[in-house]
Amino acid sequence: MTYEDRIPGQPHSVALVSAGSGSGKTLIAATAAMLTDAAVRDTGHEIFLMDGDTASAGLTRLLTAYRGAPRHRDLADFALDRRVELAHRSVEGLLRPLWPADDAEPSTYLLGLAEPGRLAAASDVPAVLACAVDRLTELAGLLVVDCRAGWGPETLAVCSRVQHIAVVTEPQELAAGTLERLQHALWERGLMGRVLGCVLNKTQPHDIAGEPPPLPVVAELPYDKEAATTAGPGELPATDGPFSAAIRTAIATFAPEIFPGPA
Numbered sequence: 001m002t003y004e005d006r007i008p009g010q011p012h013s014v015a016l017v018s019a020g021s022g023s024g025k026t027l028i029a030a031t032a033a034m035l036t037d038a039a040v041r042d043t044g045h046e047i048f049l050m051d052g053d054t055a056s057a058g059l060t061r062l063l064t065a066y067r068g069a070p071r072h073r074d075l076a077d078f079a080l081d082r083r084v085e086l087a088h089r090s091v092e093g094l095l096r097p098l099w100p101a102d103d104a105e106p107s108t109y110l111l112g113l114a115e116p117g118r119l120a121a122a123s124d125v126p127a128v129l130a131c132a133v134d135r136l137t138e139l140a141g142l143l144v145v146d147c148r149a150g151w152g153p154e155t156l157a158v159c160s161r162v163q164h165i166a167v168v169t170e171p172q173e174l175a176a177g178t179l180e181r182l183q184h185a186l187w188e189r190g191l192m193g194r195v196l197g198c199v200l201n202k203t204q205p206h207d208i209a210g211e212p213p214p215l216p217v218v219a220e221l222p223y224d225k226e227a228a229t230t231a232g233p234g235e236l237p238a239t240d241g242p243f244s245a246a247i248r249t250a251i252a253t254f255a256p257e258i259f260p261g262p263a
Contacts, residue, residue: 019178126157151185219250
């Protein structure tokens with residue numbers, strides 16, 4: 001089954017945001033998609049990843065660049081297609097299939113961003129990102145958007161279009177106050193009702209004590225040296241490692257139809 005011939009289902013859309021760079025949200029997005037892909041491949045459900053990080057395009061680099069894949073039309077082409085008004089543009093032909101197993105049809109697709117600099121020619125990047133999210137949401141799958149770090153207009157535009165927002169942070173950021181500033185930016189725009197909570201990444205036993213985060217913790221992801229090491233050369237962590245296991249548990253809480261059994 002291709003995305004044009006999809007089986008309509010119950011859509012979920014979530015934006016991963018962070019107050020600063022280096023939080024690990026890109027690896028979290030990719031690992032979550034990999035685990036979900038394995039779970040839903042034979043069910044007709046589909047997963048869509050969007051690289052909304054217009055600064056680093058880390059998700060695209062992680063999932064495609066290290067594999068020597070040829071250039072694929074992507075979010076920049078969506079932004080620069082002036083033949084059609086923005087509100088009527090389509091993502092057809094822009095979605096790169098990921099992880100096909102043998103001869104099976106893929107169930108996960110990436111709307112990537114190979115060259116973020118190309119977006120500079122777009123007239124209104126926040127509006128482009130919002131429209132792209134709308135088009136992907138219409139495909140009725142699980143949509144995960146990896147947003148640009150911080151609380152700039154591009155990230156807030158994405159957050160205004162998704163159902164849910166997950167804030168990824170590290171223990172040391174809690175003391176710096178940056179998480180509160182991100183929370184305030186979301187509150188000012190009436191988006192706090194969409195926030196699932198805080199994904200506390202790279203935790204170690206001594207990190208759990210101390211000041212609690214200003215948002216409820218929906219997942220605590222352990223520091224997994226092996227997972228961090230594999231990300232460097234563009235590989236995803238082992239599915240049975242502690243990092244992946246924690247993400248699987250979090251997904252089961254958010255969308256129990258994906259992992260109905262014990263994680």
